[in-house]
Amino acid sequence: MNANSKKRLALALAAATAGLAASAASAQMVLEEVVVVANRVESNLMETATAVTAFDSGMRDQLGIENAQDISARTPSLTIAPSRISIRGIGRPTVALGSDPGVGLYWDGVYNTENDVFSYSNFLDIDRIEVLRGPQGTLYGRNSIGGAINFISKQPTQEWGGKIVAELGNYDSYILQGIASGPVTDKLSVLAALSKIERKEGFQQDVDSGRDYDLAESTYGTVAFTHDTTDRWSNSLKVYTRDGSTTPENPYVLDAFSTDFIPIVNDVETGTQLNFGGFFPGESFVNTLQGMTRDNPALRNEKDVSIDRKPFVDNERDSAIFISDYDADSFALKYTFGYSKFEYASDYDADLIRAEDSGLDWSQLELAPGLPVSLLTGYTFTPADTTRPFSQESTFTSHELQFISDFDGDINFIGGLYYYDSEEDQALAFIEHNQELRETYAVLATFVGSGPVPVDLEDGYLFRGEAAIETTSYAAYGQMNWDMTLDTILTLGLRYTYDEKDASDNYFVQWVGDPDDPTVYRDIKDDWNKVTWRVGVDHFFNDDHFVYGFAATGYRSGGFNLMTPTGADQVGAVDPEDLLSFEIGYKGTFWDQRLNLTTAVYLYDYEDLQVLRSDIVEGVPLTVYENAEEAEAWGVEMELVALLTEGLTFSMAASYNDTEYKDFSSVDNEACSLGPLREGNSQDLLCTEAQDLAGNSFPLTPETSFSANLIYDWEMLSLNWMATTSYLYTDEQYTSLFNNDDYDLLDSYDRWDARLSAGSTDLTWEVTAYVKNINDDREVFFKGRPSTINDTTGYDLTAPRTYGLRLTYNF
Numbered sequence: 001m002n003a004n005s006k007k008r009l010a011l012a013l014a015a016a017t018a019g020l021a022a023s024a025a026s027a028q029m030v031l032e033e034v035v036v037v038a039n040r041v042e043s044n045l046m047e048t049a050t051a052v053t054a055f056d057s058g059m060r061d062q063l064g065i066e067n068a069q070d071i072s073a074r075t076p077s078l079t080i081a082p083s084r085i086s087i088r089g090i091g092r093p094t095v096a097l098g099s100d101p102g103v104g105l106y107w108d109g110v111y112n113t114e115n116d117v118f119s120y121s122n123f124l125d126i127d128r129i130e131v132l133r134g135p136q137g138t139l140y141g142r143n144s145i146g147g148a149i150n151f152i153s154k155q156p157t158q159e160w161g162g163k164i165v166a167e168l169g170n171y172d173s174y175i176l177q178g179i180a181s182g183p184v185t186d187k188l189s190v191l192a193a194l195s196k197i198e199r200k201e202g203f204q205q206d207v208d209s210g211r212d213y214d215l216a217e218s219t220y221g222t223v224a225f226t227h228d229t230t231d232r233w234s235n236s237l238k239v240y241t242r243d244g245s246t247t248p249e250n251p252y253v254l255d256a257f258s259t260d261f262i263p264i265v266n267d268v269e270t271g272t273q274l275n276f277g278g279f280f281p282g283e284s285f286v287n288t289l290q291g292m293t294r295d296n297p298a299l300r301n302e303k304d305v306s307i308d309r310k311p312f313v314d315n316e317r318d319s320a321i322f323i324s325d326y327d328a329d330s331f332a333l334k335y336t337f338g339y340s341k342f343e344y345a346s347d348y349d350a351d352l353i354r355a356e357d358s359g360l361d362w363s364q365l366e367l368a369p370g371l372p373v374s375l376l377t378g379y380t381f382t383p384a385d386t387t388r389p390f391s392q393e394s395t396f397t398s399h400e401l402q403f404i405s406d407f408d409g410d411i412n413f414i415g416g417l418y419y420y421d422s423e424e425d426q427a428l429a430f431i432e433h434n435q436e437l438r439e440t441y442a443v444l445a446t447f448v449g450s451g452p453v454p455v456d457l458e459d460g461y462l463f464r465g466e467a468a469i470e471t472t473s474y475a476a477y478g479q480m481n482w483d484m485t486l487d488t489i490l491t492l493g494l495r496y497t498y499d500e501k502d503a504s505d506n507y508f509v510q511w512v513g514d515p516d517d518p519t520v521y522r523d524i525k526d527d528w529n530k531v532t533w534r535v536g537v538d539h540f541f542n543d544d545h546f547v548y549g550f551a552a553t554g555y556r557s558g559g560f561n562l563m564t565p566t567g568a569d570q571v572g573a574v575d576p577e578d579l580l581s582f583e584i585g586y587k588g589t590f591w592d593q594r595l596n597l598t599t600a601v602y603l604y605d606y607e608d609l610q611v612l613r614s615d616i617v618e619g620v621p622l623t624v625y626e627n628a629e630e631a632e633a634w635g636v637e638m639e640l641v642a643l644l645t646e647g648l649t650f651s652m653a654a655s656y657n658d659t660e661y662k663d664f665s666s667v668d669n670e671a672c673s674l675g676p677l678r679e680g681n682s683q684d685l686l687c688t689e690a691q692d693l694a695g696n697s698f699p700l701t702p703e704t705s706f707s708a709n710l711i712y713d714w715e716m717l718s719l720n721w722m723a724t725t726s727y728l729y730t731d732e733q734y735t736s737l738f739n740n741d742d743y744d745l746l747d748s749y750d751r752w753d754a755r756l757s758a759g760s761t762d763l764t765w766e767v768t769a770y771v772k773n774i775n776d777d778r779e780v781f782f783k784g785r786p787s788t789i790n791d792t793t794g795y796d797l798t799a800p801r802t803y804g805l806r807l808t809y810n811f
Contacts, residue, residue, distance in 0.1 A: 169804025291359025
């Protein structure tokens with residue numbers, strides 16, 4: 001590392017950890033500097049040549065950042081929806097096995113595909129969270145085309161200390177946490193943490209049984225060791241376990257139920273009968289809500305439901321991270337090993353109502369004109385009792401070896417070798433437990449097509465899918481920095497990636513296939529490889545103003561549409577995704593180091609962008625993913641922190657994103673089934689031709705987002721006081737690539753939070769009162785499309801107003 005780089009690093013390391021308060025050690029008011037490891041080595045945030053947002057533990061405490069929504073609302077161009085994360089419009093197309101996330105999650109450098117990390121322990125043992133925007137391939141082991149989120153652990157300390165946290169809140173919630181760290185010997189130190197979070201009163205309630213749903217519970221524990229084996233060689237081991245088993249929400253359905261009896265529909269051109277009475281055209285399952293006389297209780301209050309079966313989630317993870325560091329005079333070696341086992345199981349009441357409220361009357365539904373179904377089956381009322389069990393088991397293993405140079409000359413570099421292997425199993429089913437309804441399906445099966453067609457009378461499966469996949473990835477990567485002058489740095493990066501996927505699946509679908517052999521078994525295996533690169537230039541105008549620019553390529557491997565009932569023995573596949581990205585950024589300090597401004601402008605050019613599409617296959621509504629031939633995105637991001645007066649700090653973050661498909665057409669079978677097909681117009685263009693989607697925006701990409709925070713700290717009554725208020729805004733966005741305003745549009749929403757803290761001047765204790773979502777508005781932040789079976793839409797809602805009191809004791 002040359003003298004200029006060392007000077008800058010020394011300046012960064014001399015700073016306190018990131019925060020929004022003024023530096024207490026300085027006679028004048030200045031903002032504290034932020035140290036990040038976005039480029040795999042420590043650097044000052046204001047001198048890091050990438051768009052990165054960092055949240056250290058102090059900042060998270062000040063702003064009340066406790067979960068994924070708190071982070072996404074304060075980070076430019078970041079969206080986090082259930083099981084999906086996207087940055088600048090690029091995320092995971094589907095949660096089914098066979099696809100890769102577009103955004104990598106890294107805990108101490110170890111890659112993971114699942115976003116359960118956001119709900120472990122309110123980040124109790126996390127020192128810093130860094131959100132990196134843009135492709136990260138030339139510095140990170142696992143390829144991350146859209147960006148990365150780094151979770152950096154608190155490390156064992158050389159002196160004993162820690163804290164205890166106790167919190168009580170509304171909805172009968174509580175938090176009990178403890179963390180302690182210190183030396184065991186002169187070479188070995190340890191950190192241990194334990195967290196219990198529970199909310200006993202639900203955000204959702206059954207109006208008839210009185211049961212609470214949408215609860216929260218998480219038990220988390222970790223132990224970490226650091227051993228200074230020699231003066232140059234250190235080893236660390238972190239193990240953690242989490243049990244997140246709880247009672248989740250049954251799907252929030254906020255609209256009126258579709259209760260009209262469905263008549264027989266004939267094709268307007270051919271006269272062909274398109275359905276049985278009670279079934280929407282093209283569907284293999286009856287609308288179990290028809291005939292119901294009771295209104296959806298959520299029409300009165302969105303938290304209300306009335307169901308038979310209690311939903312559940314079992315969610316467990318066990319992980320280990322081992323890191324070995326060797327630091328020589330002119331270079332460093334780092335080996336990182338990661339292991340994680342993830343188990344998840346869930347189920348809920350899929351028919352959405354109580355059996356006693358059902359009005360499914362087969363005497364009102366006709367097999368053919370004038371022939372009620374009840375005459376053939378002997379059954380009049382057959383209320384549905386349908387569940388949707390889902391399970392996943394995954395094991396992840398990774399190895400990474402890094403070489404980091406620290407030469408005295410003008411050239412330094414980082415190089416790495418990476419290996420990743422995962423084995424994942426997934427199962428999804430819809431099960432009908434009412435035997436009389438199963439038998440009704442069996443009678444109707446003799447009239448489907450040339451009949452009979454499969455029906456599972458024994459176990460009641462309407463759909464059953466199972467999939468398994470092993471993913472193996474190898475990579476070699478490197479990035480070189482050349483200090484061309486004292487103020488200008490040239491960066492060159494290169495990466496080679498090899499990905500291999502070996503998968504199998506099987507599925508059963510009611511009324512589809514050979515009744516004597518109804519389960520379809522399939523296998524697929526493929527591999528891909530790619531060379532990606534990065535070229536960038538950084539320039540320091542002076543100590544306060546820094547600009548950077550780079551061009552880079554990104555890549556995501558191909559994938560499979562597993563558990564998709566195509567009716568054939570071939571699994572659908574998608575091609576790899578390629579990205580050419582350009583970014584220019586500016587980072588500046590003004591007003592005698594009292595104001596920091598960071599900005600970035602990016603342009604993305606995609607080929608074969610992997611996208612998610614809702615579809616109807618063999619009468620089954622499902623999601624598949626495919627390639628959009630060409631797509632583009634550009635945007636502007638800005639973050640600002642200003643120390644307005646002594647003790648008063650303002651911060652804000654904003655982004656503007658313009659995304660569009662340039663060359664892409666796709667058939668919207670779901671919109672066909674929800675619209676013209678129900679009128680008998682099977683030859684409507686919506687049903688027969690692909691739509692030109694050029695100009696449509698990417699899903700889950702609001703055009704604008706904005707957040708602002710105002711923090712005031714002062715001393716009074718021999719106590720340290722701090723008051724915080726936050727405003728968070730998210731623009732409207734679409735949930736589907738079709739951008740259909742009737743089905744896919746999410747309205748914009750905002751939120752106000754506030755906190756007030758008082759603590760001892762020696763920082764021994766602190767009491768905090770907080771309220772989040774002051775207006776108590778439960779906003780829709782994600783939704784599916786209406787079901788083509790029963791017209792219901794499932795919504796994901798933000799939390800209602802929560803408030804509480806938090807006590808922290810430091811020792």
